[in-house]
Amino acid sequence: xxxxxxxxxxxxRLAADGGERMRDDVRAGLSAEPKExxxxxFYDERGSQLFERITELPEYYPTRAERAILDSRSGEIxxxxxxxxxxxxxxxxxxxxxxxxxxxxxDAGCLRTxxxxxxxxxxxxxxxxSLVGEYPGLAVRGLVCDFExxxxxxxxxxxxxxxxxxxxxxxxxxxxxxxxxxxRIAGLLGSEDRLLLGTDLVKETARLEAAYDDSxxxxxxxxxxxxxxxxxxxxxxxxxxxxxxxARYDAEQARMDIRLRSLAAQTxxxxxxxMSVDFAAGEEMRTEISSKFTRRRLELAYAEAGLEMSGWxxxxxxDYALSLAAPYSSQ
Ligand code: AVJ
Numbered sequence: 001x002x003x004x005x006x007x008x009x010x011x012x013r014l015a016a017d018g019g020e021r022m023r024d025d026v027r028a029g030l031s032a033e034p035k036e037x038x039x040x041x042f043y044d045e046r047g048s049q050l051f052e053r054i055t056e057l058p059e060y061y062p063t064r065a066e067r068a069i070l071d072s073r074s075g076e077i078x079x080x081x082x083x084x085x086x087x088x089x090x091x092x093x094x095x096x097x098x099x100x101x102x103x104x105x106x107d108a109g110c111l112r113t114x115x116x117x118x119x120x121x122x123x124x125x126x127x128x129x130s131l132v133g134e135y136p137g138l139a140v141r142g143l144v145c146d147f148e149x150x151x152x153x154x155x156x157x158x159x160x161x162x163x164x165x166x167x168x169x170x171x172x173x174x175x176x177x178x179x180x181x182x183x184r185i186a187g188l189l190g191s192e193d194r195l196l197l198g199t200d201l202v203k204e205t206a207r208l209e210a211a212y213d214d215s216x217x218x219x220x221x222x223x224x225x226x227x228x229x230x231x232x233x234x235x236x237x238x239x240x241x242x243x244x245x246x247a248r249y250d251a252e253q254a255r256m257d258i259r260l261r262s263l264a265a266q267t268x269x270x271x272x273x274x275m276s277v278d279f280a281a282g283e284e285m286r287t288e289i290s291s292k293f294t295r296r297r298l299e300l301a302y303a304e305a306g307l308e309m310s311g312w313x314x315x316x317x318x319d320y321a322l323s324l325a326a327p328y329s330s331q
Contacts (some may be wrong), residue, residue, distance in 0.1 A: 007132045011144065026230060034284065034286065037285065042222060046225055050218060050225055054218055061211060070322070071100055075108070082160050084110060084162040085110050087114050087164060088154055089114070091117070091165065092127060095114075095131065099134075113141055114128075148181075166322075168199055170197060182305035183305045193326075197325065199321050200293070203292070220244070233272070255290060256289065256290040259285060307328065310326045312324075
């Protein structure tokens with residue numbers, strides 16, 4: 001436990017074997033048929049910067065839509081969540097969007113504690129420092145961990161918690177993993193606690209595909225960045241110019257399917273895995289899925305996990321939704 005001041009406590013729970021996890025993941029993904037890499041490996045410093053640029057692209061509407069909802073409806077969300085004292089945020093980062101919720105909680109007089117949960121210790125410390133300055137009396141109880149694995153370590157709180165998972169990141173999970181994740185969230189929530197979940201919504205294929213294949217090519221760079229990460233972290237020798245970005249909407253699965261296509265037959269050496277990997281010309285390797293929801297499908301996913309939707313907030317265009325969910329027992 002590292003204490004950085006009376007109002008700030010940040011617990012670091014980073015697995016010492018993070019490198020081993022990555023090696024196991026990548027070995028399995030490159031051996032699979034078809035090949036696949038996990039989207040979490042996009043986000044080194046450069047990848048995070050590229051994602052920031054994506055959120056500013058004209059074609060990429062989700063971030064703006066979510067911000068618009070938080071901007072105009074945080075008061076209603078906080079009231080709908082029963083005026084919680086604690087805001088837990090999964091994947092908090094710089095907490096840019098969080099301030100709308102914190103403002104609404106302060107204005108309602110319920111704000112006591114903010115619990116940022118993020119993989120980056122540096123960003124979590126910085127965010128904690130600035131927030132205690134901005135919200136007098138706020139206690140920050142941060143948790144630095146991979147919340148996919150360490151969800152259960154999130155501290156409890158009196159007076160209700162609002163557990164926010166924003167940005168639409170749940171869309172990266174396959175249905176089984178999503179179900180498991182929602183079940184674990186459900187297990188975490190007491191009867192007064194609520195989940196606030198950001199989800200992108202189903203819409204015309206052309207808009208979805210444009211959002212993931214922008215005209216400036218930023219998303220293509222972001223996608224290929226995972227190859228750079230593997231080159232640096234695992235001593236691989238991917239040539240980024242030998243792959244192209246592919247982003248297709250799979251209407252049946254209601255998800256964007258994002259891949260890298262090998263432009264030629266080639267063999268890649270991955271030194272840290274003592275592995276050589278063959279790619280055929282035109283072979284595609286999936287790097288991400290981004291699931292799109294409807295209200296009904298989300299209600300169903302909640303129900304299957306023991307949760308009940310208790311609030312639904314969209315932007316005026318109906319592109320994106322924030323929903324509140326409660327554990328069944330509390331209804
Ligand atoms: C951060 C997972 C929400 O799926 O829209 C954006 C990531 N990938 N463009 C998304 C992403 C390509 C983004 N999430």
